[in-house]
Amino acid sequence: MNRRFSWFNATSLTLGFAFLYLPMIILIIFSFNASKLVTVWAGFSTKWYGELLGNQAFLDAAWVTLKVAVLSSTLATVLGTMAAYVLVRAGRFAGRTLFSGMIYAPLVMPEVITGLAMLLLFISIGLDRGVGTIVLAHTTFTMCYVSVVVSSRLVTFDKSLEEAALDLGCTPFDAFRSVTLPIIAPAVISGWLLAFTLSLDDLVISQFAAGPSSTTLPMKIFSSVRLGVSPEINALSTLMISVVTVGVITASLVSKRSIARQRAEEQAAART
């Protein structure tokens, strides 16, 4: 590998990261601004964080968001893992490509379309919009992400482990529960964390699926910003960034650790 420092590399690196993170850094800095004016720096303060804690509307929205994220990511993990399992395990059957394509399609589907479709469905079956419908909508769009993460782990999973479990007296479900699931657990957990963070910051689909009493945090922020950006919003956004960052880092650490362990085991096997 070429480790030599070059101006070209340094410039592209700086530009790239500036492009990605400058807006967020500015947002975080101004969340500690003492002044009420968003663009004028008037010294360091954490008072906006304090005020945020007193704002009942924001706290309510945060509570709704958290509930939605936990419920939908859990549902999505169950469904997504099942889908991944079937697609990887069932082998070749007629329409397999179609099925796997249909599972991954929501990844590239415009959110507006997904949201609108969900809205039409909820109206046509007469489902009252509220927290329940947001959970359903979020489950729909996050389960394909879970499915991608879990199936990439299942592809490298040694099928004879399951056969050994069956051979030793497990029912197919018991084999999945006591052998497959513990081994693919890291992938399932990182799938859950991914679904959780996706649900946490979703705005578009929530807009379509939400009812009058179920405003999520991103929706609340979006509507407040239309009346002008307040430092309180900056503080809130900073908090959300930290939650999402922690989630993503945890997810990648979990999967990285499992990969490292798998590799260590393989090396140990190769040595002997």
Next chain:
Amino acid sequence: MAQPANRPVFAPWNDPNEKPLIRFQNVTKKFGEFVAIDDLTLDIFRREFFALLGPSGCGKTTLMRMLAGFEAPTSGTILLDGVDIAPIPPNKRATNMMFQSYALFPHLTVWDNIAFGLKRSDMAKDKIPARVEEMLRLVRLEKFAKRKPHQISGGQRQRVALARSLAKAPKLLLLDEPLGALDKKLRQDTQFELMDIQEKTGTTFVIVTHDQEEAMTVASRVAVMDHGKMIQVDTPDRIYETPNSVYVADFIGDVNIIEGRAVRKGDDKYAIAWAEGQPDILGTSSAAIDQGTRVHFAIRPEKVAIASERPEGRANVIEGTVSDIAYLGNISTYKVEVAGGRMIKAQVANERRLARRDITWDDKVFLSFTDTAGVVLLK
């Protein structure tokens, strides 16, 4: 396995009253258009150590997976103890399998791996620890009970897999290339260990292997397979000494195959004309052969003697020149060119030091063998 003379010979396959443990009746297995098992009929008896031998893709693994319940026959029936096992799922079968990759559960300790099947059986909970300890003793892994599979060596893993598959005391143990991942030395030790354990537990073993030496070492009977068919099922010595076809003769060990036309010379003696101006080869065949039939004469290199003087009183003597010598330490193989450019291999045990060897490259030599040393094969 060779049996000592003072013990009754273990040969249930020769006893017409003996009921087989496993019976394949006209079993065919197709994967789409591909015929993996082709109308196969076979009996395997209790306490046998039965080896399925063949090149990859010959159907031996499919046969084993049908016994374990991972594949179902397309047609025909498989009986285990007289019961058709087709409708029985793998978790309800009285068979256990040792996988090629061992398939040890990486998240469980050695102890829990061995206990895995017992916890899912009828065994009372308080009896399980004793059984696990017994299994650990059997494979000499008492000290490693608390380790995870990735913390032990390949040979130890292989023994854990064996212990795990034996723990439930199955009627039938299936071993899928069990020693494939071990190096040669360890493999040989383990082969004897396997035979020992098989004798101790009295379990019927069916082993799949592509290693002919392994099959010969461990098995009571060897089945040589090709393209989903049984070519020959017999004891190791009979497979080696009296192969029924060129395929078997060639697959097991080293062999010289000489083509020629057979002429009957006596009860079971035949003269084989194999080259212009050369004396016919005298051989024996138990099957009657029509005059002038094209046959293959198969003879093992170690049954061919090599000498620099013409030997007296041998039924077959062929002249040639040494074209190559392979020195393998314990034995030497001489490749001798005879009439028509044909090569015949002769193998000699190196009883004396190499420096004392009196035959060398380009020497004129005489190859000789008796008229019962080789077999005459029709196919």
